[in-house]
Amino acid sequence: MxxxxxxxxxxxxxxxxxxxxxxxxxxxxxxxxxxxxxxxxxxxxxxxxxxxxxxxxxxxxxxxxxxxxxxxxxxxxxxxxxxxxxxxxxxxxxxxxxxGVSPSGLPRGAPGRNVPLSEEYFRRIEAIEFTIKQDDGALPQNLKKADIVLVGVSRTGKTPLSIYLAQKGYKVANVPIVMGVDLPKSLFEVDPEKVFGLTINPLVLQTIRKARAKSLGFSEATRSNYSEMDHVREELECARSIFAQNPVWPVTEVTGKAIEETAAVILRLYHDRKNRCSMPRISKRY
Known part of the structure; x- marks a missing residue:
């Protein structure tokens, strides 16, 4: 290339x-x-x-x-x-x-192209900074400032998905579901239409968690609580129960999906809701 x-x-x-x-x-x-x-x-x-x-x-x-x-x-x-x-x-x-216009014939970064950094560029930088600060349930008081809030158990890909979406200019917060730990009250005070649940096949989740626990050097006891199938199923059931209580939150199955694929599903739902239409609008000015 x-x-x-x-x-x-x-x-x-x-x-x-x-x-x-x-x-x-x-x-x-x-x-x-x-x-x-x-x-x-x-x-x-x-x-x-x-x-x-x-x-x-x-x-x-x-x-x-x-x-x-x-x-x-x-x-x-x-x-x-x-x-x-x-x-x-x-x-x-x-x-x-x-x-009916001739192209410049210059690469984007060429010295002859004095193109100022756009508003969109700064919006993306701001989104990335916001998203990094909001990772893994941090600063729950800022959830209302997020464009998208991701909710799911550990290792459903919340962080990489958040960063990917942030690079597209969306302020993203992600909130982990942990058994025995109450979800922040602010999660239920934000517009429910910007909250998205993530779920995954238990066998796949167990495999991911076992590899993660081993790489982090978890003790046998910690590893058992984190990656044993009974615990994995129980956590997913806990998440399923929370999602059922909040039916406005769409739940996306991430098993076997690339980050880009999951992001595409979430953004389609996000914009369909925002525009209240099923077809995208041709409105963006370049």
């Missing part, structure tokens, strides 16, 4: 595409190695990468904003017989045609 910027677009596009081949990747039937070359703005560097791809029998995927660089990559790949895909070019051309 080659990019003249951070490489985020190329990397995520390739990872999304590779997800379509998990049937052969999981059992290593067709293992794939990827490498990202970011910040490539020099033609000589680009040609060295193309040569390396030719030697290793690799495929080249690139996001190059400069049309001349993109064209050079294409010609070099054709010359060396390398399979290639231009991710950025076709969609940029399509948008240019639709808008």
């Amino acid at each position: 080659v990019s003249d910027g951070t490489g985020w677009t190329a990397e995520h596009s390739v990872n999304a595409a590779l997800g379509q081949f998990e049937h052969c990747l999981v059992d290593r039937g067709c293992a794939v190695n990827t490498h990202l070359f970011s910040g490539i703005e020099d033609l000589e560097q680009l040609m060295e990468i193309v040569k390396q791809a030719a030697k290793e029998g690799a495929m080249l995927v690139y996001t190059l904003a400069d049309p001349s660089m993109a064209e050079s990559a294409k010609k070099a790949c054709e010359l060396w017989g390398i399979p290639f895909t231009d991710i950025l070019g076709p969609i940029t051309e399509a948008i240019a045609s639709h808008l």
Whole structure:
């Protein structure tokens, strides 16, 4: 993967595409190695990468904003017989045609682009700072300031999911359900439509907890309370009871789901409720 910027677009596009081949990747039937070359703005560097791809029998995927660089990559790949895909070019051309405006041809961080940091950027930074402070039930008095509140037992992925959502600009708080410990009163005082429950298959949860307990060096007694099946089932039943008492909270099953998949489910529900409509609105200005 080659990019003249951070490489985020190329990397995520390739990872999304590779997800379509998990049937052969999981059992290593067709293992794939990827490498990202970011910040490539020099033609000589680009040609060295193309040569390396030719030697290793690799495929080249690139996001190059400069049309001349993109064209050079294409010609070099054709010359060396390398399979290639231009991710950025076709969609940029399509948008240019639709808008009737020529693209700048400059990567996002180029010196010629004096684009000020947007309000959205600062909103994301603020969301991340808020979310980190609210992790694992901390500062329950601030729950009312959160956009999204996640509730679930330990190891249902509340923290990584919170951070992922925060990077998208949502202030997220997460509250753990622990048997014998009362949930904070403030949880029941916030708008219930922004609270989301998380649940998981007990066998999967037990496996995750056993690995976690071992890595943290828990004693046998602590490990027993944390990861034994009876305790796991009891905690999940406790959570299920709390969710049943609060039927407005949607409950998302996270078993076998990637963080991104769970986030997509929660955000769809969040925006459907916020907009009171089943279809997304085309309203955001770029």
